[in-house]
Amino acid sequence: MPTRPRRSARHLAGLLPAFALLAFPLLASAAHTAPSPDATPWWMWSLGMFVVCFFMGIAAVPAGVGGGVLFVPIVSGFFPFHLDFVRGAGLLVAMASTLSAGPSLLRNGMASLRLVMPLALSAALSSMAGAMVGLALPAQSVQILLGLAILAIAMLMMLSNKSEFPHVPKPDAWSRYLGIHGVFHDTISGRNIPWHVHRTPAGIALFLGIGFLGGLFGVGAGWANVPGLNLMMGVPLKLAAASSSLILSVASASATWYYLNSGAILPVIAVPSVIGMMMGARIGAHLLTVLNPAVVRKVVIAALLFSGLRSLLKGLGY
């Protein structure tokens, strides 16, 4: 009877990155509260960024979130970097992950440019505005808002449902005019599934808000893109997840440029984070068949609650 050991192995494999995800902030916190964090050589912090991002990447894929939403609260809460540099690195991490996934998502017919472009324009505009506001506000205020936003995202992840193939009774006038429809090939069933969308104006407005928050906090927006596309606009779940990635690449690029031009991207923080996250995400994608996504998702929610609370307390001066 291989079932029970296999199930145990799945749980253990699911818990491994989870433990790492929760343990590393504690280690980082211990290092940060040591007598002099300045005495720690730069390369140890860079190495730490690589390691923590590697585990974030492993956990992010099965949990169905982008790396940015984990990166910013954990790193800003437990590492000694100024929030400006953390947000700059967070946007770069979010953008780099989506850039590397984008081509294969399009080639596999998982994403639609017709769906992406109107929403990407909306999100790119507001993401740049969010970045401008974020760098103009005092860091302490942003830290408090970030804590509240991360706690809200954790709640959203706990409460939101998903629909594999949402029912769209009738496409709206905007989506008909823009031609936002297509045929999605489901590789599991081998079927071609026609899709169209509704509530396009509300979707465009929603992506204005999502883009603004992504740019403001440097967290990317995968956590909100997928529910917005799937539940609000009626996009099939897999198409929503893949198209979200392309939208995020455009929206993050607009804010990343602003952070880059402002001098808010430090290569010693950003580059190890990008490399670690991308390596971890590749392993996370391969481990999808072994990891228990429900367990990983619960631990990611716990990590978000923990780091969101830490951000809030840090912003309040505790």
Added chain:
Amino acid sequence: MNHPPPMPPEEKRYADVLHWGSLAGFVMLVAAFLLYVTGALDAQAPLDQLPQLWKLSTADYLAATHGAAGWHWIASLDKGDSLSLLGIALLSACPIVSIASVIPLYLREKNYVYAILCLMTAVVLLYAASGATLFGHL
């Protein structure tokens, strides 16, 4: 079992341009970073001083390192940290180039709505890249 629908030409071009562009950006980013952290190239902000500098706000960091906002780093590509920023800029430019590359295909299809949408998105990204948005900040 259905055959997958044919891939629209604009999606194929977008995917190709994004693939090669992001690959070039990653190679550049990693190579420049290795030159930077191994000390093969000098740095604008010395590595051993970073633990005192990275806790400063962006404005204070730029003041402490005699840096400046905008594209000033492009003038010092002989420094490892500036060269690493070039890799980041290449990656950030990928969506602009990919979007711009599909505009002629939409025009050829007489799909003017999407040609204009792509043009507007590319203009927004170019505006962000130009540094013009920094006016009034820093």
